[in-house]
Amino acid sequence: MICTARSRGFVRVLDILKRAGGRYVSGPSMAAELGISRVAVWKHVRKIRSFGYEVESGRRLGYRLAGGAAGPLPWEILDGLSTRKMGKRIHYFESLDSTQAYALRIAGEKREDGAVVIARRQTAGRGRMGRRWISPHGGVWLSVITRPARGGPNTVLPLAASVALAEAIEAAAGVRPELKWPNDVLVNGGKVAGILVDASVSPGGVDHAVIGVGINLDVKAGEISRRTGRAAASLSDHADAAPAIVREFLSALERATDSLDAGGSAGILSRWTGLSCTVGRNISVETGGGTVRGRALCVDPDGALVLDCNGDRRRVVSGDLVP
Amino acid sequence: MICTARSRGFVRVLDILKRAGGRYVSGPSMAAELGISRVAVWKHVRKIRSFGYEVESGRRLGYRLAGGAAGPLPWEILDGLSTRKMGKRIHYFESLDSTQAYALRIAGEKREDGAVVIARRQTAGRGRMGRRWISPHGGVWLSVITRPARGGPNTVLPLAASVALAEAIEAAAGVRPELKWPNDVLVNGGKVAGILVDASVSPGGVDHAVIGVGINLDVKAGEISRRTGRAAASLSDHADAAPAIVREFLSALERATDSLDAGGSAGILSRWTGLSCTVGRNISVETGGGTVRGRALCVDPDGALVLDCNGDRRRVVSGDLVP
Numbered sequence: 001m002i003c004t005a006r007s008r009g010f011v012r013v014l015d016i017l018k019r020a021g022g023r024y025v026s027g028p029s030m031a032a033e034l035g036i037s038r039v040a041v042w043k044h045v046r047k048i049r050s051f052g053y054e055v056e057s058g059r060r061l062g063y064r065l066a067g068g069a070a071g072p073l074p075w076e077i078l079d080g081l082s083t084r085k086m087g088k089r090i091h092y093f094e095s096l097d098s099t100q101a102y103a104l105r106i107a108g109e110k111r112e113d114g115a116v117v118i119a120r121r122q123t124a125g126r127g128r129m130g131r132r133w134i135s136p137h138g139g140v141w142l143s144v145i146t147r148p149a150r151g152g153p154n155t156v157l158p159l160a161a162s163v164a165l166a167e168a169i170e171a172a173a174g175v176r177p178e179l180k181w182p183n184d185v186l187v188n189g190g191k192v193a194g195i196l197v198d199a200s201v202s203p204g205g206v207d208h209a210v211i212g213v214g215i216n217l218d219v220k221a222g223e224i225s226r227r228t229g230r231a232a233a234s235l236s237d238h239a240d241a242a243p244a245i246v247r248e249f250l251s252a253l254e255r256a257t258d259s260l261d262a263g264g265s266a267g268i269l270s271r272w273t274g275l276s277c278t279v280g281r282n283i284s285v286e287t288g289g290g291t292v293r294g295r296a297l298c299v300d301p302d303g304a305l306v307l308d309c310n311g312d313r314r315r316v317v318s319g320d321l322v323p
Numbered sequence: 324m325i326c327t328a329r330s331r332g333f334v335r336v337l338d339i340l341k342r343a344g345g346r347y348v349s350g351p352s353m354a355a356e357l358g359i360s361r362v363a364v365w366k367h368v369r370k371i372r373s374f375g376y377e378v379e380s381g382r383r384l385g386y387r388l389a390g391g392a393a394g395p396l397p398w399e400i401l402d403g404l405s406t407r408k409m410g411k412r413i414h415y416f417e418s419l420d421s422t423q424a425y426a427l428r429i430a431g432e433k434r435e436d437g438a439v440v441i442a443r444r445q446t447a448g449r450g451r452m453g454r455r456w457i458s459p460h461g462g463v464w465l466s467v468i469t470r471p472a473r474g475g476p477n478t479v480l481p482l483a484a485s486v487a488l489a490e491a492i493e494a495a496a497g498v499r500p501e502l503k504w505p506n507d508v509l510v511n512g513g514k515v516a517g518i519l520v521d522a523s524v525s526p527g528g529v530d531h532a533v534i535g536v537g538i539n540l541d542v543k544a545g546e547i548s549r550r551t552g553r554a555a556a557s558l559s560d561h562a563d564a565a566p567a568i569v570r571e572f573l574s575a576l577e578r579a580t581d582s583l584d585a586g587g588s589a590g591i592l593s594r595w596t597g598l599s600c601t602v603g604r605n606i607s608v609e610t611g612g613g614t615v616r617g618r619a620l621c622v623d624p625d626g627a628l629v630l631d632c633n634g635d636r637r638r639v640v641s642g643d644l645v646p
Contacts, residue, residue: 101424104521108453110611128523129530130431147611158526182526198427200451201520201532203481203505204627205640207452209524288433288470304527317528 003074003090009036010044011075017048017055017065026062068240070218072118072140076243077250085114086144086257087250093117097124100212103143104198107208116250118142125214128183128196129320134227138218140242144211144253149261154209155317156265156303158183159272160256161195161211166275168248169193169215173238178277180321181296181305185215186277190225190233192216213249217242269299278305278321287319326397326413332359333367334398340371340378340388349385391563393541395441395463399566400573408437409467409580410573416440420447423535426466427521430531439573441465448537451506451519452643457550461541463565467534467576472584477532478640479588479626480580481506482595484518484534487575489598492516492538495567496558501600503644504619504628508538509600513548513556515539536572540565592622601628601644610642 001008007015016030031038045063049055054067069076074090081087089112096102096119103117119142122135135141148154159182166177166185169192177193178186185193196212216224216232218239224232235241256268273279278296285292285305292314294307300315307314324331330338339353354361368386372378377390392399397413404410412435419425419442426440442465445458458464471477482505489500489508492515500516501509508516519535539547539555541562547555558564579591596602607616608628615637617630623638630637 101428104424104427105447105449106453108451112453113611124428126428128431128525130429130435149612155524155527155529158524197524199522199524201478201481201522202451202641203622204478204625204638206478207641288436289472299526302527315527318525318530 001074001092003078003092004088005078007075009034009040010047013041013044014048014053014065014075017063020064022064022066024058024061024064026060029062070239070242071120071138072142072242072246074118077116077246079243081247081250083114083250083254086146086254087114087116087246089115091115091117093119095119095121095123098122098126099141099143100126100196100198100210103145103210103212104200107145107200107210112145113147113208114254115145116142116246117145118246126196126212127194127214131228133194133214134219134224135214136219138239140213140215140217140246142213142246144213144250145208146211146253146257147208148206148257154260154265156260156268156301157209157211157257158195158197159299159303160260160265160268161197161213161253163268163271163275164252164256165193165195165213165215165249167252167271168245169235171248172244173235173241175235175238177275179272179275181276181278181299182319187233187235190221190231192233192235211253215245217245265301265303269301269303272299283307284322285316285319286322287316291322292316292319324397324415326401326415327411328401330398332357332363333370336364336367337371337376337388337398340386343387345387345389347381347384347387349383352385393562393565394443394461395465395565395569397441400569402566404570404573406437406573406577409469409577410437410439410569412438414438414440416442418442418444418446421445421449422464422466423449423519423521423533426468426533426535427523430468430523430533435468436470436531437577438468439465439569440468441569449519449535450517450537454551456517456519456537457542457547458537459542461562463536463538463540463569465536465569467536467573468531469534469576469580470531471529471580477583477588479583479591479624480532480534481518481520482622482626483579483583483588483591484520484536484576486591486594486598487579488516488518488536488538488572490575490594491568491571492558494571496561496564498558498561500598502595502598504599504601504622505642510556510558513544513554515556515558534576538568540568588624588626592624592626595622606630607645608639608642609645610639614645615639615642 052069099117125133125135127133183195193215199209200207216234221232221234294309375392422440448456448458450456506518516538522532523530539557544555544557617632
């Protein structure tokens with residue numbers, strides 16, 4: 001389903017029920033307000049319930065909203081979204097192989113600039129380095145399509161997206177995450193979210209980039225840790241915050257890409273460094289060319305990690321931190 | 324099917340038949356040479372025939388190879404391939420949604436560095452800018468996985484791949500193509516091949532890049548022109564050259580990426596310019612930000628097209644040339 005600010009029928013019914021603040025609204029009055037039949041109202045209510053909303057109905061009383069629905073539902077994200085472009089068009093799926101694969105397929109189309117692809121669960125979710133990303137119901141799995149204004153390529157983008165995501169989680173859930181190079185978002189040492197960036201390369205730049213985001217919002221972290229062999233964490237106490245986290249993330253990401261488009265990455269790099277649990281530590285990075293050990297000094301203007309290896313400065317652009 | 328230099332059973336039978344130069348080889352002698360049963364030899368012959376090879380069999384005579392098979396068959400490509408890494412591992416499919424999508428899924432795995440994905444036909448082939456790529460049986464549809472040594476990003480890669488492909492077509496088919504910015508390979512003004520480059524972006528560089536190649540080798544160019552609205556051409560007279568074209572392409576591409584890894588792009592840019600039918604012409608480029616008109620002056624060191632627009636120099640990194 002594609003959702004935009006132009007509300008669909010059931011969203012308009014949902015809006016009326018929300019406005020009523022838990023009081024009953026009669027079917028005929030909703031039908032009159034929306035210019036639709038009472039049967040159409042009833043069908044919309046059925047659809048609203050299918051997303052997990054609790055709608056009570058009573059003879060002669062009508063309908064009332066008794067409980068909200070969890071998860072990154074597009075109309076909840078769009079409600080109050082103040083971006084210029086990012087997230088104004090949301091492709092929503094109950095289940096999808098991979099939001100990143102889907103976004104890459106459609107990313108070349110002009111109208112998809114800024115579009116977001118969301119799936120309630122992924123059957124073949126993909127992480128960095130070809131790894132599987134476990135994506136059950138309860139998490140936030142999405143991909144954002146961007147088109148760099150000057151054609152990029154901007155290799156600071158993965159760090160910019162990590163900062164945007166950490167700040168969104170703090171703003172919407174009140175939890176302050178740490179960032180682990182390259183693209184991990186941690187809470188209490190466990191990975192709660194990750195970022196994946198794919199780009200279509202053109203001579204001299206990129207046509208478009210797709211930013212994949214996975215947030216372990218309300219998932220079983222223990223099971224993910226066991227299956228991946230890496231410490232995972234979940235934000236289960238903040239399961240209701242999904243739409244707010246996504247909304248904040250899209251706003252922060254739009255500001256960040258605007259600033260990268262304008263040539264400004266210094267602010268992003270310094271915010272990344274402020275949130276980082278990598279810089280200043282002695283670390284080991286597994287790269288394609290072997291393991292590099294040293295003290296993480298900083299990220300350079302391109303986003304690469306700079307290590308001091310016994311007085312030797314080494315620049316690392318691709319790899320995994322190992323314990 | 325995954326093919327490497329370590330031959331599979333049916334390829335070893337095929338090699339014996341090829342060595343015999345059209346003469347009959349008895350089943351028992353092949354069985355003895357390969358240390359397999361006669362039933363196994365017969366099963367291998369059946370498999371060989373399934374790829375389009377003509378194998379005649381005669382009572383008491385055995386088998387003889389009466390005719391080769393067309394298309395980019397992996398063992399034919401591997402036979403004489405002199406690369407260090409590129410193409411040494413080939414994932415081969417009779418039919419696949421998209422070689423690029425498949426390659427992107429596996430590209431993160433270390434052992435896939437240099438691997439090639441080939442499909443005889445694609446059901447959802449993808450071109451630049453989210454366009455559909457019509458990929459019937461008879462063409463060459465493949466994707467190559469590369470891992471830039473220093474992490475790139477190298478935005479000259481699409482031009483390097485175009486040059487490698489044009490040179491491979493000239494070497495193996497004796498036809499000299501022209502190159503149209505950004506990624507088109509033309510023969511007599513019609514598009515015979517195209518290049519698509521996707522990269523996984525890491526902070527400061529890329530983890531890996533996937534180079535997609537489509538060659539209209541033995542396809543109906545008229546039908547493709549009609550369906551895409553763009554002039555297509557086919558190399559139907561050179562249908563037998565598929566393995567040689569791919570082999571030459573992989574060798575040229577490995578040399579080009581080695582040279583980009585070593586920081587040398589000047590040679591590639593000058594060869595691209597030499598083959599270009601874009602540089603020196605008055606052109607219009609449709610970009611995300613509108614149409615840019617001017618005289619194409621050159622490609623800059625990053626691969627971007629530089630235009631002289633009434634004395635104003637404009638740099639274009641993403642777009643389509645329009646007539």
